[in-house]
Each structure stands twice: as structure tokens, then as C-alpha cells.
Amino acid sequence: MTMKVLEDDKPKEEIWETVFDSLADKKESPKESAKETINHPSHYNSGKIEVIDYIEDQKLGFHLGNAVKYICRAEHKGKKIEDLKKAIWHLEREIKKTN
Numbered sequence: 001m002t003m004k005v006l007e008d009d010k011p012k013e014e015i016w017e018t019v020f021d022s023l024a025d026k027k028e029s030p031k032e033s034a035k036e037t038i039n040h041p042s043h044y045n046s047g048k049i050e051v052i053d054y055i056e057d058q059k060l061g062f063h064l065g066n067a068v069k070y071i072c073r074a075e076h077k078g079k080k081i082e083d084l085k086k087a088i089w090h091l092e093r094e095i096k097k098t099n
Contacts, residue, residue, distance in 0.1 A: 063094035 051072045055065040070087035074080045 061094075063090040063097070066090040067094070 067090040074083035
């Protein structure tokens with residue numbers, strides 16, 4: 001995929017159009033596909049609620065929220081061990097911060 005160089009003075013809408021146009025080789029509508037990837041990635045939507053909604057509802061904060069995020073996506077993104085290690089890293093940071 002070749003990305004076009006973006007000019008700083010372009011309006012955001014034009015920049016996004018350029019990004020969406022570069023995704024034209026997707027089977028789905030490029031705009032819809034990119035929006036779903038950004039706003040509702042499938043690896044965070046495998047259950048009945050989206051992971052971010054749970055994190056925000058529980059007011060988990062940065063490290064606990066990230067730990068939940070990595071645990072929830074571990075089975076779905078293809079890098080289970082890496083995601084679980086990231087979750088542990090965030091939990092350890094939260095424990096250090098709490099002590």
C-alpha cells in the first residue's frame with residue numbers, strides 16, 4: 001500500500017479521505033472498514049459489551065484499564081503471550097504505584 005504525503009495545511013476531512021482512499025483494496029467499504037477498525041476493533045468486541053465501555057464504567061484508570069484490555073484481546077488478536085505479558089506489566093505498575 002502506498003500512502004500519499006499529507007500536507008499540514010489540509011483540513012482533517014481531506015486527510016481522512018486520503019487515508020480512506022488508500023484502503024480501497026479492502027472488500028468492505030474503505031470508510032466503513034477503517035472506521036470499524038478505529039472505533040470498534042473486533043478484538044475488543046468478542047463479548048456482549050465492548051471492553052472500553054467496561055473500563056470506563058468501572059473507572060479503572062490507566063494501568064488497570066490497560067491490563068483488562070490486554071487480557072480481553074489476548075485470545076483474539078493473535079499474540080496471546082505478548083498480550084498477557086503486557087497485562088502483567090501494567091498490573092505490576094499499578095501495584096508499585098499503590099504501595
